[in-house]
Amino acid sequence: MRRIACIRWNNGDCRSPTDGSAGQADRCPSDVRQLAERCRKYSPLVGWEATDKSLLLDITGVAHLFGGEPALGKAIVREMGQLGLSVRVALADTVGAAWAAARYGDLPVSTNPSICSLQSSLLIVSSRATATFLSPLPVEGLRLPEETVRLLRELGLRSIGQLEEVPREGFLSRFGPLLLRRLDQAFGRLDEPVCGSEPLPRFAAQWIADYPITKREMIEAVVEHLVRRVAAMLAQHGRGTLRLECRLAMEGLNPNFELRHLSLSVGLFQPTSAAGHLFELLKLQLEPLRIPSPVGEVRVTATLIAPLEPLQQGTLFDAHNDLHHKKKGDGAHLTALIERLSSRLGATAVVGVRLRPEAQPELAWHYDPLVGNRRRGSRMTRSRDRGITERGTTGKDRDATEQVTLPPRPLRLLMRPRLLDCGAGAPALFRADAPQTPPSRFRLDGREYQLTRHWGPERIETGWWRGQPIGRDYYRVETVTGSRYWLFRRLRDGKWFLHGVFE
Amino acid sequence: MREGVERVICLEELRERVAQLEAPRRCQDSPVGSGCEAVDKLLPDGGFRRGSLVEWLAADEGIGASTLALLAAREACQDGGMLAVLDARGEFCPTAVVRLGIGTEQLLVIRPQGTADHDWAVDQVLHSPAIGAALVWPRKADVRTLRRWQLAAEAGGTLGLLLRPEAARSEPSWADVRLLVECVADGQGELPIAETSLASNPWHTDIAGRERRFLRITLLRCRGATAGRCVEVELDDETYRVHPLEQRRLPIAN
Numbered sequence: 001m002r003r004i005a006c007i008r009w010n011n012g013d014c015r016s017p018t019d020g021s022a023g024q025a026d027r028c029p030s031d032v033r034q035l036a037e038r039c040r041k042y043s044p045l046v047g048w049e050a051t052d053k054s055l056l057l058d059i060t061g062v063a064h065l066f067g068g069e070p071a072l073g074k075a076i077v078r079e080m081g082q083l084g085l086s087v088r089v090a091l092a093d094t095v096g097a098a099w100a101a102a103r104y105g106d107l108p109v110s111t112n113p114s115i116c117s118l119q120s121s122l123l124i125v126s127s128r129a130t131a132t133f134l135s136p137l138p139v140e141g142l143r144l145p146e147e148t149v150r151l152l153r154e155l156g157l158r159s160i161g162q163l164e165e166v167p168r169e170g171f172l173s174r175f176g177p178l179l180l181r182r183l184d185q186a187f188g189r190l191d192e193p194v195c196g197s198e199p200l201p202r203f204a205a206q207w208i209a210d211y212p213i214t215k216r217e218m219i220e221a222v223v224e225h226l227v228r229r230v231a232a233m234l235a236q237h238g239r240g241t242l243r244l245e246c247r248l249a250m251e252g253l254n255p256n257f258e259l260r261h262l263s264l265s266v267g268l269f270q271p272t273s274a275a276g277h278l279f280e281l282l283k284l285q286l287e288p289l290r291i292p293s294p295v296g297e298v299r300v301t302a303t304l305i306a307p308l309e310p311l312q313q314g315t316l317f318d319a320h321n322d323l324h325h326k327k328k329g330d331g332a333h334l335t336a337l338i339e340r341l342s343s344r345l346g347a348t349a350v351v352g353v354r355l356r357p358e359a360q361p362e363l364a365w366h367y368d369p370l371v372g373n374r375r376r377g378s379r380m381t382r383s384r385d386r387g388i389t390e391r392g393t394t395g396k397d398r399d400a401t402e403q404v405t406l407p408p409r410p411l412r413l414l415m416r417p418r419l420l421d422c423g424a425g426a427p428a429l430f431r432a433d434a435p436q437t438p439p440s441r442f443r444l445d446g447r448e449y450q451l452t453r454h455w456g457p458e459r460i461e462t463g464w465w466r467g468q469p470i471g472r473d474y475y476r477v478e479t480v481t482g483s484r485y486w487l488f489r490r491l492r493d494g495k496w497f498l499h500g501v502f503e
Numbered sequence: 504m505r506e507g508v509e510r511v512i513c514l515e516e517l518r519e520r521v522a523q524l525e526a527p528r529r530c531q532d533s534p535v536g537s538g539c540e541a542v543d544k545l546l547p548d549g550g551f552r553r554g555s556l557v558e559w560l561a562a563d564e565g566i567g568a569s570t571l572a573l574l575a576a577r578e579a580c581q582d583g584g585m586l587a588v589l590d591a592r593g594e595f596c597p598t599a600v601v602r603l604g605i606g607t608e609q610l611l612v613i614r615p616q617g618t619a620d621h622d623w624a625v626d627q628v629l630h631s632p633a634i635g636a637a638l639v640w641p642r643k644a645d646v647r648t649l650r651r652w653q654l655a656a657e658a659g660g661t662l663g664l665l666l667r668p669e670a671a672r673s674e675p676s677w678a679d680v681r682l683l684v685e686c687v688a689d690g691q692g693e694l695p696i697a698e699t700s701l702a703s704n705p706w707h708t709d710i711a712g713r714e715r716r717f718l719r720i721t722l723l724r725c726r727g728a729t730a731g732r733c734v735e736v737e738l739d740d741e742t743y744r745v746h747p748l749e750q751r752r753l754p755i756a757n
Contacts, residue, residue: 334585334633341613341624349614353597353607365597367612406602408714408740411569413596455714482686482716483565484740500596502740503561503569503666 001127003063003091004194005043006098007055007076010086035083042066042076047195049099051143056095058194073122092125095194096186097134100141100160101125131187135161142182148175160186203241203302205229212251212294219248219295220286224279226300231275234302240271241302243372246282249297262289267347267372269338271306277336281343304372342371359462360470361409361499407458408476410486410500417488417497420444438475438487439496449485453478461491476502535636535662538574541734541747542720546680547727551575555679556653556663560672560723567716567738568684569638570603572664574743576636577605579662584635587611587628591621592640603743609635622648629655629663636662646675653677672723681724687717687735714740717748 032053036046043057059072066072073089080087090101105123125133134141137160139152151174157163163183171179184190205226213219223246234240246264266281341350351367358364422439441450456475463470471491478484486500534550536543543549551557557575561568580586586609588595593614601607613628615621622644628637629652644652644665656663669683721733735748 331633333631337627337631337633338611340627345613345615345620345624349616351612351614353601353610353612355598355601355607361596361598370611406598409596409598409602411573411596411599412592412594413599414594476714479565481563481566483563484567484716485565501565502567503565 002058002060002093003069003127004093004095004098005057005059005073005076006049006090006092006095006102007039007057007080008052008088008090008099008102009054010088038079038083039076042072045194045196049095049143054099054102056098056194059091069124070119070122073124074119077121086121088121088123090123090125092133093127093130094186094188095192096142096182097125097130097188099143100134100137100186104137104141131164134186135159135164139163142179142186144179144182148179151175203230203233203237203239203305204299205233206297206299208297209295212296214291214294216291219291219298220283222295222298223282223286223300224275226298227279227282228275230300230302231273231278234273234305235308238308239305240268240273240308241278241305242268242271243302243304244268244278244282245301245303246286247297247299247301248291248295249299250291250293251296262291264289266339266343267369269335269342269371271308273308277339281339284340284343338370342369347371359460361413361460361474362415364409410484410502412501412503413486414499417499418444420487420496420498422496438477438489442487442496442498444498449483450480451477452480457489460488474499535575536578537571538578539571539720539736539745539747541736541745542571542682545720545722545728545732545734546725551579551662552679553579553662554657554660556649556656556665556677558665558667558671558676558678558681560667560669560681560683562669562683562685564668566684566686567718567740569666570738570740570743571684571718571720571745572638572666573600573603573605574745575662576638576664577603580605580609580635582635583609584661585609585611585633587613587634587637589621589625589628589637589639590614591616591642618642622651625663626651626655629661630659631661632659634659634661636664638664638666640666646677649675649677653679676724678724679726680722683721683723685719685721687719716740 032048032055036048036055039046039055039057043059043062045058047056048054049056057076059069063069063072066075069091073091076089077087088102088105090098090105092098092101101123105125138158139160140149141160142163144152152158152163157166160183163179164187168180181190185192207222207226213222226246227244230241230244244266246266248262248264250260250262264282264285266278266285268281272278338350347369348367350370352370354366354368356364356366420439420442421444422442438451438454438456441448443449454475454477457473458475459471459473461469461471472488473491474486474488476484477487484502485498486502488497488499489495490497534546534548534552536550537546557572559568559572576586586600586605588600588610590612591614595612597607597610597612600610611634613624615624621642625637625639625641628634641648652663655661665678672683716738717735718738719733719735722728722730724730737746737748738744739746
């Protein structure tokens, strides 16, 4: 008897492995192919249902290896949970029944303990109880087109059991062959194989030492050798890596001690298979690292891969040109710089800027890491190239639009506004609804600031939908020494804060 | 008499040789405008040299020195180069830069944590031909670090703009140009607060409340130019235009 496991993502369909269109990205894996790869440890045959990208695993004869079907199902749920994915796993005799159980198994009609066991995210349909389980389920459980479902409902056929009771002859002419095929597949009268996905090529290389090594030069040489092997594999498949990981396994440490291995990770701005460059980035992290004990195993893996983008080759004379004559904003130089900086400082320390339509000043932009992102790199260079070539037309026009619509903001914006001690300089009367003038002086860090001029107020009231409403009246003020600051009065209690400096 | 003439000639020759040795490797590119015509006139090349460091010393915080540096950065990035901002304080506000006319696609923000990482990142940025200008607020930069940055800027053809407090004036520097920015009285006296309150349209002020700053920019150091010259300018915070007020020669201060 065959046994099939179906893994369905809660709250939405999974994104297509090719078009990346539909689906809730926050709840579903971005690439179902990579997830299918992870599930190969549970089944030699892994595929996915075309309609919603639910994963299908043929687990015939393998459940006992994991301690039985409940243990196998729980292991899958646990692993998906570790990836941040909420799933429903269903086990049944056929692909159709497993899919229906994963989709509609939580309906009250199907929770008969004699035919299935429901444990939170895991539902196991007993073997040879498929027909009993399927009968009360709605016809949508047969993976039929919406039009067919609507027609069946108009005819009063709402459950799968009702379909079984109606003579089959009329179905073919009225609904085509699909309905009968799905029905037979679900009940096991017609075989439905799991269409296995082609395994992704693994871009990894490993080195196991006969004798653990301690010399840094030797470790670096091993890492370089493995990086070259991985790079060659990538180049052979026309792919590049966006994230390369290197793992050094230590020998001789106490098994209870946490540090059993050192992991290095390099993120890239654009996919590359250049071994020298990849090793240089890894070396930037390796150099300051203290290696506490001998290394017995080294593994280099390209964990995020993408097709290599065609690069325009430089001319023969480029090498002889003076650096100052090279075109500023050269994509290759920029890529190399970003990758070097990110490799040493971390991906979150090297960022691009994206403005957001947000009134609250400290939330008006977002920093995007530039490396290890499948789309960001190419998009940024493309937009920059457009900016360079079309300078004076669209790029400048857009800048001009942004420039006009943006309100004045200080170059230095304090992430946490500082409460000001206004003392006797505070306005005597406070009314939240009335325009007010800033204080005539304030103290900060033991220094007194005497104000002479101000501009404003600019009232900002926002954030109620986040549960943290803010109401502020902002003023640009100038001190007697000519320094300009950005103050605001909190409308709730009339207190004054320093939020920025117009440097 | 003859010995005296020979000595003068000899000194002149030595001076020329020293000047040649001290002179940086000059690039063939045209100089980068400072964004302020009056400042350009103070400089021997009519602007800043690509591949050099420029120090902006601010007499006080919040007087507009960084805005002036950004105007120069905007000029340096006109040919598509990136503007790298070294934001070690974590207080950089990109909105202000975009408002000044530099697009987000030209902005690269780097936020190093420690001093060593910061200095290394500045070196890398200045060394890269992809960067048009780098804006740096060095906490403490010793002579060796500054020299390293200067060589990196020369190699990459990048304009390094260092924003420092006036206290750094006494410290030695490898900057090609060192400018001091001070605030000066506007000549109209202090306006009472009530007269400048603008409630209706907060950032489009009228003439009475126009957000102008009156700044004195003093050339403290520049290879090939006389130190101590200064200009007084009016910086319009609305349009970011800089108009000269007058030019006069002050005694050498440093």
